[in-house]
Amino acid sequence: xxxxxxxxxxxxxxxxxxxxxxxxxxxxxxxxxxxxxxxxxxxxxxxxxxxxxxxxxxxxxxxxxxxxxxxxxxxxxxxxxxxxxxxxxx
Amino acid sequence: xxxxxxxxxxxxxxxxxxxxxxxxxxxxxxxxxxxxxxxxxxxxxxxxxxxxxxxxxxxxxxxxxxxxxxxxxxxxxxxxxxxxxxxxxxxxxxxxxxxxxxxxxxxxxxxxxxxxxxxxxxxxxxxxxxxxxxxxxxxxxxxxxxxxxxxxxxxxxxxxxxxxxxxxxxxxxxxxxxxxxxxxxxxxxxxxxxxxxxxxxxxxxxxxxxxxxxxxxxxxxxxxxxxxxxxxxxxxxxxxxxxxxxxxxxxxxxxxxxxxxxxxxxxxxxxxxxxxxxxxxxxxxxxxxxxxxxxxxxxxxxxxxxxxxxxxxxxxxxxxxxxxxxxxxxxxxxxxxxxxxxxxxxxxxxxxxxxxxxxxxxxxxxxxxxxxxxxxxxxxxxxxxxxxxxxxxxxxxxxxxxxxxxxxxxxxxxxxxxxxxxxxxxxxxxxxxxxxxxxxxxxxxxxxxxxxxxxxxxxxxxxxxxxxxxxxxxxxxxxxxxxxxxxxxxxxxxxxxxxxxxxxxxxxxxxxxxxxxxxxxxxxxxxxxxxxxxxxxxxxxxxxxxxxxxxxxxxxxxxxxxxxxxxxxxxxxxxxxxxxxxxxxxxxxxxxxxxxxxxxxxxxxxxxxxxxxxxxxxxxxxxxxxxxxxxxxxxxxxxxxxxxxxxxxxxxxxxxxxxxxxxxxxxxxxxxxxxxxxxxxxxxxxxxxxxxxxxxxxxxxxxxxxxxxxxxxxxxxxxxxxxxxxxxxxxxxxxxxxxxxxxxxxxxxxxxxxxxxxxxxxxxxxxxxxxxxxxxxxxxxxxxxxxxxxxxxxxxxxxxxxxxxxxxxxxx
Numbered sequence: 095x096x097x098x099x100x101x102x103x104x105x106x107x108x109x110x111x112x113x114x115x116x117x118x119x120x121x122x123x124x125x126x127x128x129x130x131x132x133x134x135x136x137x138x139x140x141x142x143x144x145x146x147x148x149x150x151x152x153x154x155x156x157x158x159x160x161x162x163x164x165x166x167x168x169x170x171x172x173x174x175x176x177x178x179x180x181x182x183x184x
Numbered sequence: 185x186x187x188x189x190x191x192x193x194x195x196x197x198x199x200x201x202x203x204x205x206x207x208x209x210x211x212x213x214x215x216x217x218x219x220x221x222x223x224x225x226x227x228x229x230x231x232x233x234x235x236x237x238x239x240x241x242x243x244x245x246x247x248x249x250x251x252x253x254x255x256x257x258x259x260x261x262x263x264x265x266x267x268x269x270x271x272x273x274x275x276x277x278x279x280x281x282x283x284x285x286x287x288x289x290x291x292x293x294x295x296x297x298x299x300x301x302x303x304x305x306x307x308x309x310x311x312x313x314x315x316x317x318x319x320x321x322x323x324x325x326x327x328x329x330x331x332x333x334x335x336x337x338x339x340x341x342x343x344x345x346x347x348x349x350x351x352x353x354x355x356x357x358x359x360x361x362x363x364x365x366x367x368x369x370x371x372x373x374x375x376x377x378x379x380x381x382x383x384x385x386x387x388x389x390x391x392x393x394x395x396x397x398x399x400x401x402x403x404x405x406x407x408x409x410x411x412x413x414x415x416x417x418x419x420x421x422x423x424x425x426x427x428x429x430x431x432x433x434x435x436x437x438x439x440x441x442x443x444x445x446x447x448x449x450x451x452x453x454x455x456x457x458x459x460x461x462x463x464x465x466x467x468x469x470x471x472x473x474x475x476x477x478x479x480x481x482x483x484x485x486x487x488x489x490x491x492x493x494x495x496x497x498x499x500x501x502x503x504x505x506x507x508x509x510x511x512x513x514x515x516x517x518x519x520x521x522x523x524x525x526x527x528x529x530x531x532x533x534x535x536x537x538x539x540x541x542x543x544x545x546x547x548x549x550x551x552x553x554x555x556x557x558x559x560x561x562x563x564x565x566x567x568x569x570x571x572x573x574x575x576x577x578x579x580x581x582x583x584x585x586x587x588x589x590x591x592x593x594x595x596x597x598x599x600x601x602x603x604x605x606x607x608x609x610x611x612x613x614x615x616x617x618x619x620x621x622x623x624x625x626x627x628x629x630x631x632x633x634x635x636x637x638x639x640x641x642x643x644x645x646x647x648x649x650x651x652x653x654x655x656x657x658x659x660x661x662x663x664x665x666x667x668x669x670x671x672x673x674x675x676x677x678x679x680x681x682x683x684x685x686x687x688x689x690x691x692x693x694x695x696x697x698x699x700x701x702x703x704x705x706x707x708x709x710x711x712x713x714x715x716x717x718x719x720x721x722x723x724x725x726x727x728x729x730x731x732x733x734x735x736x737x738x739x740x741x742x743x744x745x746x747x748x749x750x751x752x753x754x755x756x757x758x759x760x761x762x763x764x765x766x767x768x769x770x771x772x773x774x775x776x777x778x779x780x781x782x783x784x785x786x787x788x789x790x791x792x793x794x795x796x797x798x799x800x801x802x803x804x805x806x807x808x809x810x811x812x813x814x815x816x817x818x819x820x821x822x823x824x825x826x827x828x829x830x831x832x833x834x835x836x837x838x839x840x841x842x843x844x845x846x847x848x849x850x851x852x853x854x855x856x857x858x859x860x861x862x863x864x865x866x867x868x869x870x871x872x873x874x875x876x877x878x879x880x881x882x883x884x885x886x887x888x889x890x891x892x893x894x895x896x897x898x899x900x901x902x903x904x905x906x907x908x909x910x911x912x913x914x915x916x917x918x919x920x921x922x923x924x925x926x927x928x929x930x931x932x933x934x935x936x937x938x939x940x941x942x943x944x945x946x947x948x949x950x951x952x953x954x955x956x957x958x959x960x961x962x963x964x965x966x967x968x969x970x971x972x973x974x975x976x977x978x979x980x981x982x983x984x985x986x987x988x989x990x991x992x993x994x995x996x
Contacts, residue, residue: 118222119211119229119335124311125780126226126270131255131283131313131473139457139472142536143543143550143557145432145485146529146671148522150685151425152498157514160428160685162525163668164539167432169485170556171360 141169210263213308218334221249223312225329228274231263231307234337238303242294242340242407245308249287249333253314253325256282256289256335256470259307260299262744265770268779271311276777276812278309280447282470284481285322287331292465294407298449300709310335322475346408348397348527352390354413354478367416367490378506388505389519393486395507396523400531403692404699405706408462411482412527419489421497428503428517431486431526433458433534434479436557437472438567440821441814441839441848445471446773449703449712452820454550454557454569456532458483459703484530492517509688521689525679528695532702533680535670536569537586537599546664547599549587551822565822566593570702575670576626576647577602583626583644589819591828603669604662606652620645621674623652629705630697637675648694649674651682673698714774715815717836719867719990720853721882721896722813724838726827727849729928729942730755732838733880733896734776734813735868735990737768746770750868750990751778751811752880753787753840754896754908756931762908764898765789765842767811776813787811787840792876792904797981800876800900809842813851824850845935854894857993859884861891863917863957865964867990874984876900879950879968883915890914895923895950902976909972911950920953925972948972959995964988 144164151159210231213219221229236243247254255271257264257278264277275281279299282289293301314325352368370386380395382388393414400406413434419427433456439445440452447464448455457468461483468483469476479485493502503519510516536550536557544559549572551558551565559566568587575586577598586599605622620638624647630636631646638646651672654662672682678693700707723731731754738748753765767787769778778786787809790802818824818835829835832852839848860866861883870878877899884892894912901907911923926944948971955966968986972979 116220118220119232119310121223121227121229124226124228124270125268126784131271131285139435139437139468139474140552140555140557141434142432142436142456142534145430146526146534147430148428148526149425150428150498150501150517152423158498158501158517158685159683160522161668161683162529162672163665163682164671165430168361169434172358173555175358175360 141173142167143170210307213335213337215337215339218336221247221254221310221331221333221335223252223254223310223331225252225312225314225316225325227312228269229308229310229335230266230269231309232335232337233263233305233307234339235305236301236303236339239341240301240303240339241343242292242338243301243306244336244338244340245282245289245291245293246336246338247282247287247289247310247333248336249331251314251324251328252287252312252331253285253322254287254289254331254333255284255311255313256291257309257311258291258293259309260302261304262746263307264309265746268769268781270780271313273777273780274309274311276444276446276775277772278446279773280465281445282466283313283473284467284469284476285325285474286469286476287324287333288476289470290466291470292408294465294706295708296407296706297465297709298447298463298712300711302711306337308335308337344407345401346406346410348401348406349409349411350390350393350397350414351411351479351482352414354482356415362417363413363415363487364417364490365415367488368414374505378504378508378510380505380507389488389503392503392505392507392519393523396520396527399520399524399690400527400692403696404531404704406462406704407706408465409467410458410461410484410531411467412530413479413482413485415485415487416490417487418491419487420491421489423496423499426492426497427489428492429486429488429522429526431484431530433530433532434468434483434485435472436536436569441775441812441837447471450568450570450573450820451814451817452567452822453573454536454567455703456483456530456534456570458530459532459570463703484527486523486526486530488519488523509690513688514686518689521679521684524689524692525684528680528692528699529671531699531704532571533671533695533699535571535575537572537603537670539603539664539669541663545593545596545600547596547603548593567822568820571671574625574627574698574701575650576624576644578620578622578624578644578647581642581644583624583647585626586623589825589830591825600664603652603664604654606649606654606674608662609653609655609657609665621649621652623650623670624648625650625673625694625698627698627701629700630694633694633697635678635691635693635697648698712773715817715836716774716834717771717776717813717815718834718853718857719993720855720857721880721894722836722838722851722853724823724849724851725829726938727934728938729931730849730934731851731854732813733868735880737868737990739991739996741996747991749776751776751813752868752896752898753811754898755934756928758933760931760933760936761905762901762928762931763789764906764908765809765811774814774816776811776815778811785809787842790876790906792900792906795876795900795904795979797984798874800874802876802904807843810840812839813837814839818850821848821850823848826850840934842934847935855882855884860993861885861915863955863959863964864993865893865915865955865957865966865988867964867988867992869966869968869986870989871968871981871984871986874981877979877981878989881952886914890916893921893923893952895952897925897950897970897972899970899972899979901979902974907974909947910944915952917955920951922949922951925950925970927974947974948978957992959992963995964992
């Protein structure tokens, strides 16, 4: 009976590898004193210059014509406005 | 993957040493079983792994946690290294990352991902990047720096569609970009119509947008989640015309050595955030970093005109909100069609090449000026964009890439001509689209698609034409219509036709095959082919006189491919004096990744304390430095397109930072392996008993004559500063070769304009003799003497036995 228990323990250890199932995965320190995020926040996630816009126009025969065009991205104006107001702050 | 740092006993790196982690056993993960995480800041779980068999169709990694700022990295095949680790290094090793500022991260790997899901071992590394002292740290990190939670890796043998989430509840009162969520909550009673059973106007609108989203998911078989910022706005109009809706990806990004996103197949190429999220298998904040709150973690914005339906706007026409196609096409504002068309643009059906003369040259590629995409006064770029990479300029039976390799925007004019190659704009603004344009979509998936009316024709006649009108309404010459050109088809009845009214549209048509190469393909991907390098002296022809000696100094005998490379960067300081830096590291997936040294740098300069024979000591200078050399797709890089480099045998992009200066240089080898002399003495040499100085030898065949050698000697200069000098001439293999040692006298700083010609001043001589190759079992040996005098000091060695430090070409 004791042997069977031992065998069971060995099997349990074998299936759970280096750590018990409910124990945290082993942690170790990074090589640098202070962590630094892998990616800087700027400048690569940038707003596209234009947005696509569907416009409707009433034709002479009364039908409706849809035309997709592009125009300046309104978010650029919003970003510029935010930047300007930020620059004015002390 | 413990790697022997034999450099520590061999050469200059001995003076610094690299940082090592204690090796913890890799931890196996069981599919679907959460593993517990408890990570203080600045700690990591390294190389947990899950083994996947060939039946897997999805591999999902999820971190659910609290506190800290956990970041998730996944790599296939070989583990992350165990030494010299920073989060940056881990990210560069990773095939996938999720690095938001939260502690909840997720990654989805699919057979169609860039590093495709395949049988084998997938390694996971998790970093708690929380720095509570960082003023930009997330509140959860500041409040509870130690992270706790679970990691779950789940391999599944079944495919699964994702969801386009619609965010109807993130209003904005910004006058420039308003977002009115009341558009979606309008309580006005409405009669169910066309399968839309909601009974209020707001709910019908929500349902209609949801139906359009479901159509996109089903037709594209989108396997990831995308989030749409759904808005209403007062966009106005008049009795004859009005804007109905607009949409776009919220951001664009690209992969380059300073911002690595290894999940993207093409480097130095703009991707819409929607395409990037599809390829990256994570959300916007996971891919690009930053906050996951609100719109910051959304990928697409769609705005609808809430003035539609007003009596004074196009006669009071209302949106048709039925799911079924509108019963009277051409006379109905079919909301689902409009939403599908606009959101398809938001998925990346969108070229970035400039079509607006007020923004820069017509045909110019997009770069960055400030924090915006721009076409002039660029601080970064220009770059290709993934949409335009699949556009061709067709002329008769021949065609050329719309993007392609070019120097300094040389093809802007060709692109400008192509975008007006279609029919002439008529008075009513429409264009005869019965003939093909010279601007076409060249990818085979669309060309061979059954929805392409030209399928079966020979290329390029089977390439779907893109909208490229010749507008003569303003002048006698063709002008492009910046509004619609390039990002629309001309095929009648196609959803992405610039004029798409008059049809019962629920099919995305050509958009499905055209979006395929932009990241939306579900076909099994081929594992990527990474760039390769050769041991040589590498230089940028636009920064002549600077360069680096790049050598393998230790072969990984385990077969894992983790050879150790030594990079010696010979350059000039701010005053033009020769100086040099070093880095050592691995070559991973086509990139030289230097190890982190104990001083926290990857590129370091030594300052000599003592310089006597056999007594050299030194310490690392305080200047901070880093270097990456990326040999993948370098010809795509802006750094490689400032002059014609099409004749270079290989290209790489060296990204360096020293102090406050940084740059990306395009490097190529001075000597190829085929040019090596025989016997081959090319490599880096040193004196084992007198470490701290050495030289690179370029040994080049010279027909029937004696080989030509070029020597770069790295040694202590005045005031203990590292300096270098060169020598060249014919090599007398059987006897003694004495060469004049020259120091560059008009060197220039790394960010300075090169002089018209570099000059050298003799500072002494170097004598080489008694070369023995000792191959294949040993390394070449020889004898060297050096005698150098310079203002402020001298350096001399006599008849010292030298050994090749680097692995000889072809040696095991």
